[in-house]
Amino acid sequence: AQRVTQPEKLLSVFKGAPVELKCNYSYSGSPELFWYVQYSRQRLQLLLRHISRESIKGFTADLNKGETSFHLKKPFAQEEDSAMYYCALRMDSSYKLIFGSGTRLLVRP
């Protein structure tokens, strides 16, 4: 079955440290991967998508089909990055997203 796995429930780092939030998926077709973020008291919003190969707020993520991973990285974490991060998978142009269980990122001063 299709699945998205985020192995860390909580990731705590100090300001200025590098961050890597892990995401692995299981799907044999053509996946489309996303990272969504939810800041405190705000709604869930798209952070970035693999198709765009963009960097948003200093975050990047590369789709590795060989390792079926889509890890989110940032070289220098900021306190305002503290939030809940969800990895999501879209399968073969379907109109639904499968979400991982989420990772809470806590950036300490």
Place this chain on the structure above:
Amino acid sequence: KAGVTQTPRYLIKTRGQQVTLSCSPISGHRSVSWYQQTPGQGLQFLFEYFSETQRNKGNFPGRFSGRQFSNSRSEMNVSTLELGDSALYLCASSSLAGVSYEQYFGPGTRLTVT
């Protein structure tokens, strides 16, 4: 543009009752999806509507149903409520334009079943 709106924001119901939640998508968006978010199961897809037709459905019992109106507004209904239906119900809309599929989420309706 105004964002996705959901009403009501909070709801308390008793077991056995039914409930209807409403979602107004971003103007021009014709696709509306519903998700259930709980601490134990995370975000789970319920169903997706486009032009008043349900195109995708998640693995939820038949007590969960939905519909979409001609103005793209959507409602979801849960009948015979159970304690386990307590959750945050999120609605998301999409324009389906462009290469990628981006969903815009509403603030959610917090349903508590007692």
